[in-house]
Amino acid sequence: MAYFIVFVGAGFGGALRHFMNMFVSHWGGASHAGTAIVNVSGSFAMGLLAGTFALRGHLPQEVRLFLSTGLLGGYTTFSTFSLDAVLLYERGQRIVALAYVAISVGLSIVALALTLVRAVVRPL
Secondary structure, three states: OHHHHHHHHHHHHHHHHHHHHHHHHHHOOOHHHHHHHHHHHHHHHHHHHHHHHHHOOOOOOOHHHHHHHHHHHOOOOOHHHHHHHHHHHOOOHHHHHHHHHHHHHHHHHHHHHHHHHHHHOOOO
16 A cells, blocks of 8 residues: 555656646746756755654654655656756756756755754744
8 A cells, every 4th residue: 555655646746846847947947947946845845744754753654655755756856857967067068067966956955954953943
């Protein structure tokens, strides 16, 4: 049953990722901008979830699996992130590629850390 729960969550997460990429593209953003937004917002959401799970340990394992491994696992896109970085580099946009990697990884870590700290310091 756990695999099915993750499978369904990942389907929703993948659809949400596609929506965000199309949304960013519709407003004139580059494809790697959509991926960066997804990775940062996904890390922010993971921080909120981790804080919630830490404070509310009574949540069922199925909820944890659906939201973190399923939904956010399907939503975040570090494999796409890697491809975008390599493509930018191969196109000769080395500074853009480096900035893209530094900003995506740095802001994702900061977003998760800040939300986790806030959740633990100031319970929901």
